Amino acid sequence: MEEMLVFGHKSPDTDTICSSIVMADFQKKLGKNVKAVRLGEPNKETKFALNYFEFEAPELIEKVEEGQEVILVDHNEFSQSADGIENAKIRMVVDHHRICDFLTAEPLYYRAEPVGCTNTILLKMYKEYGFEIDKKIAGIMLSAIISDTLLLKSPTKTVEDEKAVEELAKIAEVNYEEYGLEMLKAGTDLSDYSAEELIGLDCKKCELKDKKAKVAQVNTADISEMMKRKSEFEAAISKDIEENNLDLFVFAITDIINSNSQAIVLGKETTIFEKGFNTKLEDNTAFLPGVVSRKKQILPVLQENA
Amino acid sequence: MEEMLVFGHKSPDTDTICSSIVMADFQKKLGKNVKAVRLGEPNKETKFALNYFEFEAPELIEKVEEGQEVILVDHNEFSQSADGIENAKIRMVVDHHRICDFLTAEPLYYRAEPVGCTNTILLKMYKEYGFEIDKKIAGIMLSAIISDTLLLKSPTKTVEDEKAVEELAKIAEVNYEEYGLEMLKAGTDLSDYSAEELIGLDCKKCELKDKKAKVAQVNTADISEMMKRKSEFEAAISKDIEENNLDLFVFAITDIINSNSQAIVLGKETTIFEKGFNTKLEDNTAFLPGVVSRKKQILPVLQENA
Numbered sequence: 001m002e003e004m005l006v007f008g009h010k011s012p013d014t015d016t017i018c019s020s021i022v023m024a025d026f027q028k029k030l031g032k033n034v035k036a037v038r039l040g041e042p043n044k045e046t047k048f049a050l051n052y053f054e055f056e057a058p059e060l061i062e063k064v065e066e067g068q069e070v071i072l073v074d075h076n077e078f079s080q081s082a083d084g085i086e087n088a089k090i091r092m093v094v095d096h097h098r099i100c101d102f103l104t105a106e107p108l109y110y111r112a113e114p115v116g117c118t119n120t121i122l123l124k125m126y127k128e129y130g131f132e133i134d135k136k137i138a139g140i141m142l143s144a145i146i147s148d149t150l151l152l153k154s155p156t157k158t159v160e161d162e163k164a165v166e167e168l169a170k171i172a173e174v175n176y177e178e179y180g181l182e183m184l185k186a187g188t189d190l191s192d193y194s195a196e197e198l199i200g201l202d203c204k205k206c207e208l209k210d211k212k213a214k215v216a217q218v219n220t221a222d223i224s225e226m227m228k229r230k231s232e233f234e235a236a237i238s239k240d241i242e243e244n245n246l247d248l249f250v251f252a253i254t255d256i257i258n259s260n261s262q263a264i265v266l267g268k269e270t271t272i273f274e275k276g277f278n279t280k281l282e283d284n285t286a287f288l289p290g291v292v293s294r295k296k297q298i299l300p301v302l303q304e305n306a
Numbered sequence: 307m308e309e310m311l312v313f314g315h316k317s318p319d320t321d322t323i324c325s326s327i328v329m330a331d332f333q334k335k336l337g338k339n340v341k342a343v344r345l346g347e348p349n350k351e352t353k354f355a356l357n358y359f360e361f362e363a364p365e366l367i368e369k370v371e372e373g374q375e376v377i378l379v380d381h382n383e384f385s386q387s388a389d390g391i392e393n394a395k396i397r398m399v400v401d402h403h404r405i406c407d408f409l410t411a412e413p414l415y416y417r418a419e420p421v422g423c424t425n426t427i428l429l430k431m432y433k434e435y436g437f438e439i440d441k442k443i444a445g446i447m448l449s450a451i452i453s454d455t456l457l458l459k460s461p462t463k464t465v466e467d468e469k470a471v472e473e474l475a476k477i478a479e480v481n482y483e484e485y486g487l488e489m490l491k492a493g494t495d496l497s498d499y500s501a502e503e504l505i506g507l508d509c510k511k512c513e514l515k516d517k518k519a520k521v522a523q524v525n526t527a528d529i530s531e532m533m534k535r536k537s538e539f540e541a542a543i544s545k546d547i548e549e550n551n552l553d554l555f556v557f558a559i560t561d562i563i564n565s566n567s568q569a570i571v572l573g574k575e576t577t578i579f580e581k582g583f584n585t586k587l588e589d590n591t592a593f594l595p596g597v598v599s600r601k602k603q604i605l606p607v608l609q610e611n612a
Contacts, residue, residue: 096413097413098409098410098411098412098413098414099405099408099409099410099414099416100409100410101409102405102408102409103404103405103406103407103408104404104405104406105404105606105609106404106420106606107402107403107404107418107419107420107601108404108405108418108420109418109419109420110405110416110417110418111416111417111418112413112414112415112416112417113413113415114412114413114414114415128434295413300411300412303411
């Protein structure tokens, strides 16, 4: 039996890394030979979760070979996927994002649901097949949901995510509120990242009509501390805009304690942002009260106002 | 509660019409207000099935309004969907085809599986939710699977389709082999269709690299009878090629009794067909032994040789 690969998106976050490991475990229970791999360095939050529940990070791959059978988790857009994905055989996708920049030559298993986290869907799949969930696997599933929903405070959170968190916390035998805050805070220690790294850690390319944009996001426990490095960020963003011919770059610095964001916005199409959020940028920046979700609160606003 | 619409593809076949009715029934059980509609005239096979199990055909619609909430069944490609689909809100898709020419602005429920028929997936969904299936609903679900798998003889058929047929036949209280043959034969009475209608009854547009193609298919119990109208078909196909700037048109006349097809092939890119099937067209036609499935045996061959 040929080995199938499972991976999440580039610039991996906790859901992407954990879903890959969990999907490999799920497929093993089905008798399939599936190996979890990753497309980039795990961030500090993810490392905290893996370490806590005693997992190694999956192996890094640079690209997939032609004809390689793959499973995608937590993404579907080819621009966020492995290099060479166009010529791989995509057998399965489990995801919770919109569908865009995706196509296959053959029918496949595709399961998407509009919930807060891929692992909420994976939990359903274990239950539908009657598979038991190991304590450590439950721990990383829980970590992923806490990460994607900012400890159930993000507007992307659904009732199903809440139930999943409670159920998984029991199996993992942790107090999810205590553990979750500790994990999220571990992810906000950004002091040893360069500005270039920070704008690339969790960055999504998107097309706004005929405009090219990127929306990057970092979590912090202290916006003002991060804003001390504003001119560094501006320089890194300007460089990225020039090198990639971008029309707009939005960098959201999200306060996970108080659920707000400070955006640094550059590019020749900043009016899309200003129109969308009904605000004026001052010195390339604006405060966005209550905004924590790129998917629900930033991307749709930019799409609609492009 | 606003009414949501559910529909299958243009040039509807039995699976498309029946999945719409079945999905509306499923959503009703979930307490949702969903109405089945159709994008074209049901064919004779579908009419036979609807009549047998005492259903009316869903209402015809021409297009969907901006912002209308919709569920797509048995298709995902916008080119096969309702006019205006780009500006509708797609909330759910249940399908068994490859994903292509599809995108959404928001996350959604998307469920695809590589099985022979949409209704095989719908049956799973009823069972997952513990919903009972009404005898008449089971009858049209069964009809759809028989139609899509040519009474379980098509290579698109999977073990899950077989099991579904047996299970649904019991609930519907029919002998599926007898009923199925009767239904398929009802669909092969094509005498009162014009050549234009026949090449459009079940016709899929597709892009072969940068080439525009259409692959149409009709079922028959007697290829030679159909081939008496060959020059009529050629004229209709040539007209379609000219009007739509097509590079290739493949019209497959499929013998559902003996599981073969006769193809009539026109356009300036007929070499794609000849290369793919390792054959020479004689007088614009070629016999394809064992070929009955457009999805598994024709489209991939054309894709690979374009």
